[in-house]
Amino acid sequence: xxxxxxxxxxxxxxxxxxxxxxxxxxxxxxxxxxxxxxxxxxxxxxxxxxxxxxxxxxxxxxxxxxxxxxxxxxxxxxxxxxxxxxxxxxxxxxxxxxxxxxxxxxxxxxxxxxxxxxxxxxxxxxxxxxxxxxxxxxxxxxxxxxxxxxxxxxxxxxxxxxxxxxxxxxxxxxxxxxxxxxxxxxxxxxxxxxxxxxxxxxxxxxxxxxxxxxxxxxxxxxxxxxxxxxxxxxxxxxxxxxxxxxxxxxxxxxxxxxxxxxxxxxxxxxxxxxxxxxxxxxxxxxxxxxxxxxxxxxxxxxxxxxxxxxxxxxxxxxxxxxxxxxxxxxxxxxxxxxxxxxxxxxxxxxxxxxxxxxxxxxxxxxxxxxxxxxxxxxxxxxxxxxxxxxxxxxxxxxxxxxxxxxxxxxxxxxxxxxxxxxxxxxxxxxxxxxxxxxxxxxxxxxxxxxxxxxxxxxxxxxxxxxxxxxxxxxxxxxxxxxxxxxxxxxxxxxxxxxxxxxxxxxxxxxxxxxxxxxxxxxxxxxxxxxxxxxxxxxxxxxxxxxxxxxxxxxxxxxxxxxxxxxxxxxxxxxxxxxxxxxxxxxxxxxxxxxxxxxxxxxxxxxxxxxxxxxxxxxxxxxxxxxxxxxxxxxxxxxxxxxxxxxxxxxxxxxxxxxxxxxxxxxxxx
Numbered sequence: 296x297x298x299x300x301x302x303x304x305x306x307x308x309x310x311x312x313x314x315x316x317x318x319x320x321x322x323x324x325x326x327x328x329x330x331x332x333x334x335x336x337x338x339x340x341x342x343x344x345x346x347x348x349x350x351x352x353x354x355x356x357x358x359x360x361x362x363x364x365x366x367x368x369x370x371x372x373x374x375x376x377x378x379x380x381x382x383x384x385x386x387x388x389x390x391x392x393x394x395x396x397x398x399x400x401x402x403x404x405x406x407x408x409x410x411x412x413x414x415x416x417x418x419x420x421x422x423x424x425x426x427x428x429x430x431x432x433x434x435x436x437x438x439x440x441x442x443x444x445x446x447x448x449x450x451x452x453x454x455x456x457x458x459x460x461x462x463x464x465x466x467x468x469x470x471x472x473x474x475x476x477x478x479x480x481x482x483x484x485x486x487x488x489x490x491x492x493x494x495x496x497x498x499x500x501x502x503x504x505x506x507x508x509x510x511x512x513x514x515x516x517x518x519x520x521x522x523x524x525x526x527x528x529x530x531x532x533x534x535x536x537x538x539x540x541x542x543x544x545x546x547x548x549x550x551x552x553x554x555x556x557x558x559x560x561x562x563x564x565x566x567x568x569x570x571x572x573x574x575x576x577x578x579x580x581x582x583x584x585x586x587x588x589x590x591x592x593x594x595x596x597x598x599x600x601x602x603x604x605x606x607x608x609x610x611x612x613x614x615x616x617x618x619x620x621x622x623x624x625x626x627x628x629x630x631x632x633x634x635x636x637x638x639x640x641x642x643x644x645x646x647x648x649x650x651x652x653x654x655x656x657x658x659x660x661x662x663x664x665x666x667x668x669x670x671x672x673x674x675x676x677x678x679x680x681x682x683x684x685x686x687x688x689x690x691x692x693x694x695x696x697x698x699x700x701x702x703x704x705x706x707x708x709x710x711x712x713x714x715x716x717x718x719x720x721x722x723x724x725x726x727x728x729x730x731x732x733x734x735x736x737x738x739x740x741x742x743x744x745x746x747x748x749x750x751x752x753x754x755x756x757x758x759x760x761x762x763x764x765x766x767x768x769x770x771x772x773x774x775x776x777x778x779x780x781x782x783x784x785x786x787x788x789x790x791x792x793x794x795x796x797x798x799x800x801x802x803x804x805x806x807x808x809x810x811x812x813x814x815x816x817x818x819x820x821x822x823x824x825x826x827x828x829x830x831x832x833x834x835x836x837x838x839x840x841x842x843x844x845x846x847x848x849x850x851x852x853x854x855x856x857x858x859x860x861x862x863x864x865x866x867x868x869x870x871x872x873x874x875x876x877x878x879x880x881x882x883x884x885x886x887x888x889x890x891x892x893x894x895x896x897x898x899x900x901x902x903x904x905x906x907x908x909x910x911x912x913x914x915x916x917x918x919x920x921x922x923x924x925x926x927x928x929x930x931x932x933x934x935x936x937x938x939x940x941x942x943x944x945x946x947x948x949x950x951x952x953x954x955x956x957x958x959x960x961x962x963x964x
Contacts, residue, residue, distance in 0.1 A: 304379075305349050307386055308362040312344065312351065314385070315369060316826065326826050328369050330356035330542050341539075356542045357499065407450070407493030408467050416442025416462045425461055425475045430604040431523050439502070439523070440464050447472055450491050458483065463519045469497035471519055471536075500544050501534035502526075507551045512622035514559045514593075514615075515544070515577060521600040525561075525593075528604060530615040538562065538573035545580040554586035557622040564594040589625050591618040662812060662851060665702025668953045672928060672938040673884070677703075677812070677851040680883030680932065681842040685856035685872060687863055689917055690888040690924055692855045693717070693816050694725065694949045695942075699853070700814050701726055704781040709811040711783045711803060715791050715820045719784045723775070724748040725949040730771035732948035746771075747947050783811065792822030793840035800848055810850045815841065817855035818878075838877035845883075858887070864909045866893045867927055885930040891923035891941065891956075892916040921945045923956045 316326045319333035319340030326333035326340045332355035333340025341355035352359035358368060366385065367378040420426070423443045426436050447460035449472075460472040474487040490499070501519040514525045514532035522534035535544045548554060560577050562570055574590055581588045593614040597603040603611045661675030670676045686692050693716075700710045714722060725748055732745040744767055750756060751768065760768075785791070785799055796815065804810055815821070823833045824840070838854070845852040856878060858871035867887035872878045878885060892898070892912055897905065916922065921943040928938045943952045 304382065304386070305361050305363070308351060308365070309344060309348050311362050311365065311382070311385065312342075316342070327353040327355055328365075328827070329353060329358055331826065332356070355539055356546075357540065360495070406468055409464070409470055409491070409493055410467055413440045413442055413462065413464050413470070416444050419443045419445070423459070423461065423475055428605075429520055429524070429601055430608065431520070431527055435523060435527050443475075444472070449489060450493075456483075460489075463501065465501050465519075466498045466503070468493035469499065471501075473520075498547065499536045499540055500547055501536070503533060503547060505531055505533060506548065507555055510556050512557045512559050512619045514561050514618070515588075516561050516600055517563050518599065518601070521563075524601040524604040524611075525615060528608070528612045528615045530619065538569060541573050541576050541580070545577070545584070548581065548584055548586070552584060554581070554584055557626050558586060558588040559593075559618050559622050560588055560590040561593045561600065561618070563599045564592060564597060587622075587626055587629050589618075589622055591621065593618050662703055662708060663706060664699045665705070666699070666940070666951075666953050668940050669926065672935070672940060673931070674934050677853070678883075678933070679845055679849045679851060681838070681845050681881060682851055682853045682884040682886070683818070683838075683856050683872075683878050683882045684853065684886045684888065685858045685878075686867065686888030687858055689946075690890065691922075691944045691946060691949075691951065692857075692888060694944070694946070695888070695926075695951050696814055696816060696853060696855050697722060697725060698729065698949070698951055700782070700812070701729070701775075701778065703812050704778040707778075707781060709781050709783065709803070709807065709809045710814060711785065711800060711811040712814045712816070713785050713787065713791055713796055713799070714816050715787050716816060718786055720752065721748065722784055723779075724751045726779075727751050727768070727771045727775050729949045730774045731767055732945060732950045734767060734770055734774070745948050748949070787822070790822055792824060793837050793844065794824075795822075796841070797844050797847075800844065800850075804848065810848055812850055813841075813844065813848075813852040815852065815854040817857065819857050835877035838881050842881045842883075864906065864913070865898065867929070869929060879930070882930060883932040884928075887927045887929045889925050889927060890916045891925050894925070919956075920947065921952075921956060924951070 312325060312328075316328040318324065319326045319342075324333070324340040325342040325344075327342035329342075330353060332342060332353060342351065342353045344351050350359065350361055351365055360368075363375070363378050363382060366372065366382050367375075370381060372378045372381055417437060417440050420433060420436055420441065420443050422445065425443075426433060426441075441464070442462040443460070444462055445459045446457040447462075448455050448457050459475045461475050463471040463473060465471060469490065469492045472489045472491060474483065479487050501522050505513060509531075511531050514522070514530055516522050516525065516532055516534050517537055519534040519536070522532040525532035533544075535541065558577075558581055560574055562574055562577075578588055578590065591614075593611070594600055594603040595607075595610065595614070597606055600611070603614070661670070661673070661678055663670050663676040664673070684692055684696050697712070700712055704710050712722065728746055728748050728751055731751075732742070735742060735744050744764060746764070746768060757765065783803065787795065796813070800811065800813060818837060818841075819830075819834055821833075821837045824836050825833070828836070841852050841854055856872065858867065867889040869879050869885075871887065872885070890913060892915075895912070897909060897912060924942045924944045926940045926942060928934075928936050930936055940953065941955045943954060943956050944950070945952075
């Protein structure tokens with residue numbers, strides 16, 4: 296193995312990035328392997344490779360460096376020599392053995408302190424009326440060593456055009472330079488709020504030293520001027536710079552544990568998806584670190600704290616005081632709640648609820664599937680919990696699941712269908728196709744009058760249809776419309792994960808006041824919760840989260856699941872779900888679909904010589920119309936298992952009927 300100089304290794308950044316993450320939207324942009332930016336709904340990553348493939352930077356979490364820095368961050372390796380050694384292992388290169396770098400140490404970073412610059416610029420504060428216009432007193436500005444530079448240029452671009460700037464120190468090695476001109480030229484707009492840093496690792500949270508200093512509530516806002524506005528009004532605040540720095544701020548809090556003060560989240564008064572996501576991330580992150588936080592609008596109808604301060608100082612001061620009082624109460628409530636919450640975990644507390652019949656779960660009625668025999672086996676139908684319906688291809692997993700959804704909707708119950716494979720028009724066409732088959736059977740007409748999906752959606756065919764056929768489609772569509780108002784279809788392609796499903800269900804409950812029965816088609820193509828997880832880990836986590844949704848909303852969640860092709864020639868059992876291990880443990884009810892022919896003696900033989908014969912028998916069974924399908928109860932947490940329900944499956948018309956197939960009904964395609 297050759298020896299490699301470390302400088303020769305740095306260009307392998309692209310190779311390493313491709314091995315640990317995947318591209319996202321945007322030219323040369325990736326899902327950040329450190330913070331996950333790029334896994335959201337928009338798939339827009341913030342991780343980029345620059346400087347001719349030598350450097351990387353994530354605009355979301357603020358981290359950057361070369362390939363050695365990246366492997367250290369990604370694999371949590373602190374020592375430089377260990378990072379180099381590990382990189383050699385990953386790339387298959389003997390980096391450690393290089394004579395020049397065998398004892399190499401990281402380059403000492405040159406840190407530039409701005410303290411002297413801050414002191415000098417602070418003397419010029421009186422030269423600008425920027426603070427007075429913003430409602431910030433000279434005393435407050437001087438306390439934080441703010442300054443004014445009438446001819447500022449960026450330290451790394453000394454030859455660039457100058458501009459008057461407000462200098463806002465963030466740390467000894469970093470500051471914000473804010474353009475104070477009333478009218479900023481268009482070409483300078485992107486640089487009106489510039490950052491300057493004197494070393495790579497700097498803090499960008501303004502007034503970060505106030506974290507953990509006392510027990511007073513600490514307001515979390517976006518801008519530095521907003522933080523100063525709260526301080527001016529008598530509060531205590533930090534400015535995280537922008538919502539893009541939420542992860543960086545949470546990392547800072549993690550270093551300051553334990554968190555001894557309550558936090559008041561008071562981001563800009565905007566109702567955008569990005570701001571709402573930032574609020575939720577702050578709340579979740581702070582609680583995860585053991586902190587207490589509340590979210591409050593302290594701005595009234597104004598867009599941010601500074602606008603609220605300048606518009607009505609008195610009202611703003613009262614809002615600050617009121618929010619502080621509520622934060623203190625939240626601490627007291629949390630402390631008192633710890634004891635109460637623990638006491639409520641005793642069996643005695645739940646026993647009284649159960650005996651008095653007020654436990655909602657104890658009195659939850661079954662929801663009929665619309666299939667009498669299946670309902671009888673399930674003691675009435677579907678109950679709260681996770682139901683998984685699985686089987687190999689061509690057995691009608693989706694068709695049976697969607698027919699159950701329609702039959703529940705016919706009872707006046709809301710259903711939410713999360714389809715990750717078919718679009719809304721396909722699902723609607725399947726339902727109307729089924730209705731044409733039901734109608735011809737009801738009126739004892741010829742079966743060939745019923746229409747397939749394509750027969751419903753292909754408009755050019757209508758020219759050749761008889762009036763009877765057109766009337767049949769109209770009647771089927773009218774029948775579907777009578778319960779379609781209870782069906783809510785959500786489509787996702789690669790972006791439908793458990794979080795979105797939970798959000799949609801919660802939104803439905805909030806708006807309608809009704810809890811829907813949830814259907815997911817299907818489990819294996821739900822979005823990955825973690826880009827680094829394996830397929831099995833992703834399916835297992837999604838399975839457990841769907842179970843959690845069923846529990847939290849006290850409703851059935853029905854998920855379609857594929858099974859291993861290795862079980863193609865054997866009766867279905869839990870071994871068929873082995874790539875989805877959580878199904879066996881998390882699901883409350885597991886229904887496996889199989890061809891009825893698998894109960895024949897032929898399939899009890901393990902002889903290799905029988906494989907060809909088995910395959911031919913399965914091909915023959917699949918060619919039947921209708922097909923003979925069995926639903927096997929593989930698991931029933933609250934009932935019996937092993938029951939088998941026979942179905943006749945009309946694949947062309949998306950229709951299942953309970954019962955065994957009679958000899959005169961058998962025919963081939």
